[in-house]
Amino acid sequence: xxxxxxxxxxxxxxxxxxxxxxxxxxxxxxxxxxxxxxxxxxxxxxxxxxxxxxxxxxxxxxxxxxxxxxxxxxxxxxxxxxxxxxxxxxxxxxxxxxxxxxxxxxxxxxxxxxxxxxxxxxxxxxxxxxxxxxxxxxxxxxxxxxxxxxxxxxxxxxxxxxxxxxxxxxxxxxxxxxxxxxxxxxxxxxxxxxxxxxxxxxxxxxxxxxxxxxxxxxxxxxxxxxxxxxxxxxxxxxxxx
Amino acid sequence: xxxxxxxxxxxxxxxxxxxxxxxxxxxxxxxxxxxxxxxxxxxxxxxxxxxxxxxxxxxxxxxxxxxxxxxxxxxxxxxxxxxxxxxxxxxxxxxxxxxxxxxxxxxxxxxxxxxxxxxxxxxxxxxxxxxxxxxxxxxxxxxxxxxxxxxxxxxxxxxxxxxxxxxxxxxxxxxxxxxxxxxxxxxxxxxxxxxxxxxxxxxxxxxxxxxxxxxxxxxxxxxxxxxxxxxxxxxxxxxxx
Numbered sequence: 001x002x003x004x005x006x007x008x009x010x011x012x013x014x015x016x017x018x019x020x021x022x023x024x025x026x027x028x029x030x031x032x033x034x035x036x037x038x039x040x041x042x043x044x045x046x047x048x049x050x051x052x053x054x055x056x057x058x059x060x061x062x063x064x065x066x067x068x069x070x071x072x073x074x075x076x077x078x079x080x081x082x083x084x085x086x087x088x089x090x091x092x093x094x095x096x097x098x099x100x101x102x103x104x105x106x107x108x109x110x111x112x113x114x115x116x117x118x119x120x121x122x123x124x125x126x127x128x129x130x131x132x133x134x135x136x137x138x139x140x141x142x143x144x145x146x147x148x149x150x151x152x153x154x155x156x157x158x159x160x161x162x163x164x165x166x167x168x169x170x171x172x173x174x175x176x177x178x179x180x181x182x183x184x185x186x187x188x189x190x191x192x193x194x195x196x197x198x199x200x201x202x203x204x205x206x207x208x209x210x211x212x213x214x215x216x217x218x219x220x221x222x223x224x225x226x227x228x229x230x231x232x233x234x235x236x237x238x239x240x241x
Numbered sequence: 242x243x244x245x246x247x248x249x250x251x252x253x254x255x256x257x258x259x260x261x262x263x264x265x266x267x268x269x270x271x272x273x274x275x276x277x278x279x280x281x282x283x284x285x286x287x288x289x290x291x292x293x294x295x296x297x298x299x300x301x302x303x304x305x306x307x308x309x310x311x312x313x314x315x316x317x318x319x320x321x322x323x324x325x326x327x328x329x330x331x332x333x334x335x336x337x338x339x340x341x342x343x344x345x346x347x348x349x350x351x352x353x354x355x356x357x358x359x360x361x362x363x364x365x366x367x368x369x370x371x372x373x374x375x376x377x378x379x380x381x382x383x384x385x386x387x388x389x390x391x392x393x394x395x396x397x398x399x400x401x402x403x404x405x406x407x408x409x410x411x412x413x414x415x416x417x418x419x420x421x422x423x424x425x426x427x428x429x430x431x432x433x434x435x436x437x438x439x440x441x442x443x444x445x446x447x448x449x450x451x452x453x454x455x456x457x458x459x460x461x462x463x464x465x466x467x468x469x470x471x472x473x474x475x476x477x478x479x480x481x482x
Contacts, residue, residue: 221341234476234479
């Protein structure tokens with residue numbers, strides 16, 4: 001079923017109005033009519049089954065009729081600390097990582113990064129990236145839309161805010177003692193940062209820039225840059241969901 | 242390092258010639274010269290570090306100088322039984338699943354499949370798909386190139402050749418008792434089939450067509466069709482590698 005997000009706090013059998021561009025989507029894209037239903041995630045991250053009770057010009061009025069109890073969010077919060085990637089690979093990584101449960105994205109300037117952006121370009125990109133993430137959140141039935149922003153050089157990152165920081169370093173593909181499954185289990189609610197390198201790989205300086213980093217290998221094969229977060233997120237989901 | 246595949250059985254310090262289109266790749270794409278090195282996987286699935294000792298017109302002669310001992314293949318053999326998917330999504334799934342360790346692909350005709358192909362088209366597609374898989378195998382340092390072919394309707398599949406067959410059924414996204422991590426562990430060398438549905442999902446008939454099927458959910462979020470095998474393969478790699 002189609003899912004939307006609102007900042008409102010919904011209540012059963014109280015009427016609400018759909019905001020902004022979702023109105024256009026409901027009327028012109030989905031071509032919903034009165035009595036059609038959709039899912040709405042409200043400001044409290046609760047999910048409601050909603051029924052359209054009135055459509056007038058650009059105003060859609062709806063009624064939350066049922067509250068869902070199941071959560072689709074990972075018990076551990078995973079922030080993906082990612083380099084810019086060439087072409088469509090980056091947006092693809094955002095879409096998939098959102099599907100796979102990432103809670104946030106921070107883009108860093110990799111030493112070997114091929115893509116360089118000025119601030120004007122960055123702002124434009126963020127608008128597009130947020131749309132990709134929002135659509136993937138709706139499609140995969142997330143209750144949270146992951147945020148995304150630009151950070152600086154990896155070495156300037158302050159990781160103290162994370163309970164754990166895991167970094168995938170290609171050089172370790174054959175060191176089984178660094179397998180992801182050798183890591184201690186994390187606790188529900190803990191915050192994780194996952195760092196991976198660009199097409200050209202991480203430099204040694206980046207791979208060891210913080211003593212808190214836990215270096216892992218993602219299996220014995222060499223994954224493309226954009227594949228690394230999917231391997232990590234799938235494994236986290238496998239363990240904790 | 243660049244990796245190629247050969248049917249020859251290599252031996253240290255014996256000279257060999259590069260076959261067919263790899264010759265073009267070495268001379269014109271990689272622009273290798275005498276003394277440059279690459280990796281070659283031979284017919285016995287052994288990996289050798291090789292050195293070019295002569296390049297003449299369209300003939301590249303090389304010398305295996307070192308044999309690698311590490312395997313990059315999964316201890317369990319995973320066959321991906323997949324529907325045709327729209328547009329580039331299918332080739333993308335093949336590339337990623339190869340990276341993530343799949344050992345074989347069988348394409349089935351899904352009840353809700355959007356894409357239909359006649360035999361002539363199928364043959365053309367297979368040629369392209371095999372190239373995608375071969376390149377992903379080289380890039381991810383596989384020692385086996387996964388095979389791919391077309392099967393018929395899912396309900397006509399004979400699964401008796403597999404030790405286990407796992408099927409992902411979207412309807413179960415919220416049934417935690419079907420989480421992948423509730424499955425018994427598989428033994429090294431066992432053969433696994435993993436089945437997932439097309440964009441429109443599996444029909445009930447397909448989801449339960451064989452009593453040997455083990456139904457699983459791939460986390461609580463709704464994954465796009467092409468994402469399902471990556472979640473499964475990552476989890477298998479997490480457990481067994």
